[in-house]
Amino acid sequence: MLNLGGPATLDEVGPFLVRLFADREIIQLPLQAWLGPFIARRRTAAVQENYRLIGGGSPILRWTTIQGEGMIRWLDRLSPATAPHRFYVAFRYAPPFSEDALRQMQADGVKRAVAFTQYPQFSCATTGSSLNELWRAARRLGLGNAFSWSMIDRWPTHPGFIEAMTRSVQIGLEQFPAAERHNVLLLFSAHSLPLKIIDRGDPYPQEIGASVQAVMVQLGFAYEYLLAYQSAVGPVRWLGPQTEQVIKQLGAQGRRNVLVVPLAFTSDHIETLAEIDHEYGELAHRAGITNFKRAPALNDDENFQRALADLVAEHLASGLNHSRQYPLRCPGCTSDQCRNLLNPVASPESVALAHDRQLRM
Secondary structure (H helix, E strand, O other): EEEOOOOOOOHHHHHHHHHHHOOOOOOOOOOOOHHHHHHHHHHHHHHHHHHHHHOOOOOOOHHHHHHHHHHHHHHHHHOOHHHHOOOEEEEEEOOOHHHHHHHHHHHHHOOOEEEEEEEOOOOHHHHHHHHHHHHHHHHOOOOOOOOOEEEEEOOOOOOOHHHHHHHHHHHOOOOHHHOOOOOOOOEEEEOOEEEHHHHHOHHHHHHHHHHHHHHHHHHHOEEEEEEEEEOOOOOOOOOOHHHHHHOOOOOOOOEEEEEEEEEOOOOOOOHHHHHHHHHHHHHHHOOOEEEEEOOOOOOOOOOHHHHHHHHHHHHHHOOOOEEEEEEOOOOOOOOOOOOOOOOOOOHHHHHHHHHHHHHHH
16 A cells, blocks of 8 residues: 655654655755755754644554555455455655565565555656655565566546545535535645646646546535645645635635545545644634635545455456556656556456456446
8 A cells, every 4th residue: 555654753754854855756856965855854843843733743654554454354355266465555755665565565475466556646746656666665675576566556536435535525514504505615625746747747637637526426516616736845836726825815705615625635644634724724714714624534434445445356356457547658757767567467468358358348
């Protein structure tokens, strides 16, 4: 289960930021070997304060573990032919790292593995970076041929995910007085990305948009809605509009009922608990938005755990190594690591047959 991760303690914040600003697959800076650590050091104290607000560390490992345990319970029932199943967590910038997961997989005698991104919408900066690091880690450990791999590289409109997100919106709407709910504006908020990545042709914006559209279809387009992006950092231009600016503008327009829907985050962490709940909550109050609420993250939602299991069961039954879209590199891509798959489980011939079956269905 691949994800960005988060520092579990205040002492881990600095190293977490250093790893983040060193990753050229998400942020490309001039003199990055010097400027990256410099920015990380400058931001550490402020970021530590945000983590202090939410209890001193990120809960993302706890929620990912709960989600993995629930997924496995469902998966053993849905796909008994491939049972028993196990899950391993591999974070990009905080423990447990890819090396930790791979070593444990080897110790457990695993032979068949699925790299399962926990970012529903694909980006080279998130899923791509995590996958590339997974393959590098396997080679560093001498485990390049230890496991037969396939991957679930995106799932922005999977029915189970959309159903879980729709239910989250509905729960969020219950926080408003019944007489006000028809006037609630849904503000979908996703993590932003540097525009340099988007300009290369990264699919993230279109997949975020697809998720928004699918949720609104389930809601019957009964509410007004907007999409914005949050968490821009560093001296580069980021994808917008920025959530904080939209909140200010909505307040200036006289909007009083706003529900933020954290669409790209499948569990609570600093972006939901500190940035949305505290920072944006205070901003909304100053802007005159009297009812500013957040839809709950999926966290320990059993329907979401079932959706994760459905995704894996469908993938295992498909006979495919990855999605049809995965091999398509961004038009402006210059990396020789993108779109790799280490030691694929299915041969090109069997993949071609599986795609042919899908086309005939």
